[in-house]
Amino acid sequence: MKKLGFTDPQPLxxxxxxxxxxxxxxxxxxxxxxxxxxxxxxxxxxxRKEKPVIDAFWQDYRNKGFEVISISVDDPPxxxxxxxxxxxYAFMAAPNNASVVGAxxxxxxxxxxxxxxxxxxxxxxxxxxxxxxxxxxxxxxxLPEAQKP
Numbered sequence: 484m485k486k487l488g489f490t491d492p493q494p495l496x497x498x499x500x501x502x503x504x505x506x507x508x509x510x511x512x513x514x515x516x517x518x519x520x521x522x523x524x525x526x527x528x529x530x531r532k533e534k535p536v537i538d539a540f541w542q543d544y545r546n547k548g549f550e551v552i553s554i555s556v557d558d559p560p561x562x563x564x565x566x567x568x569x570x571x572y573a574f575m576a577a578p579n580n581a582s583v584v585g586a587x588x589x590x591x592x593x594x595x596x597x598x599x600x601x602x603x604x605x606x607x608x609x610x611x612x613x614x615x616x617x618x619x620x621x622x623x624x625x626l627p628e629a630q631k632p
Contacts, residue, residue: 492604495520495597496586500552500577503564508575510552511603517549517622518599521613522579522590524556525566529612530594534572540618541574547626548601554579556593598622 500508510520521537523530534553541551551574555563560578567576587597598607598621607621 492600492602492606495599495603495605498582498586500554500575500580500583501560503560503567503576508577513550513552513599514603515548515601517544517601517625519549519551519613519618519622520587520597520599521551521553522556522587522595523553523593525558525562527593533594533612533614534570536613536615536618538570538572538574540615540622544622544626545574549622549626551575552577554583556590600625 495510498510500510502508519537519540521533523534525531537551537553541549553567553572553574553576555576556579558566558578563576563578592610594612596609596613597605598609600606606625609617609621
């Protein structure tokens with residue numbers, strides 16, 4: 484797994500997403516929360532392995548200001564929604580679109596995740612599968628003590 488830390492956190496591009504409920508969402512709606520923005524595909528074995536890890540971390544931290552936005556790089560919305568329902572994942576999922584691809588530098592491999600701080604700045608990029616201890620190491624120190632589980 485390759486991790487790129489940003490010495491100077493880079494601002495998150497303002498892009499629109501359409502969630503599985505067909506409601507438009509803006510990334511700015513997530514300001515004030517820590518976010519893992521995860522690019523994946525249903526056909527990717529590493530993506531499928533990391534989803535339970537991301538879900539467990541989200542379950543542990545979601546009441547403490549942590550969110551997940553899962554963006555499928557090439558699956559149609561109906562397939563994404565069915566897959567998420569089948570696995571009982573409740574965090575936000577959205578299909579990719581041209582503005583997302585361009586905003587994140589044409590993510591070339593999956594899984595790829597970005598850790599975004601409460602001010603909407605990209606703090607880390609993780610190329611490859613995410614593991615729970617890695618998320619704890621990257622996100623844990625950034626959460627106020629009162630917010631840790």
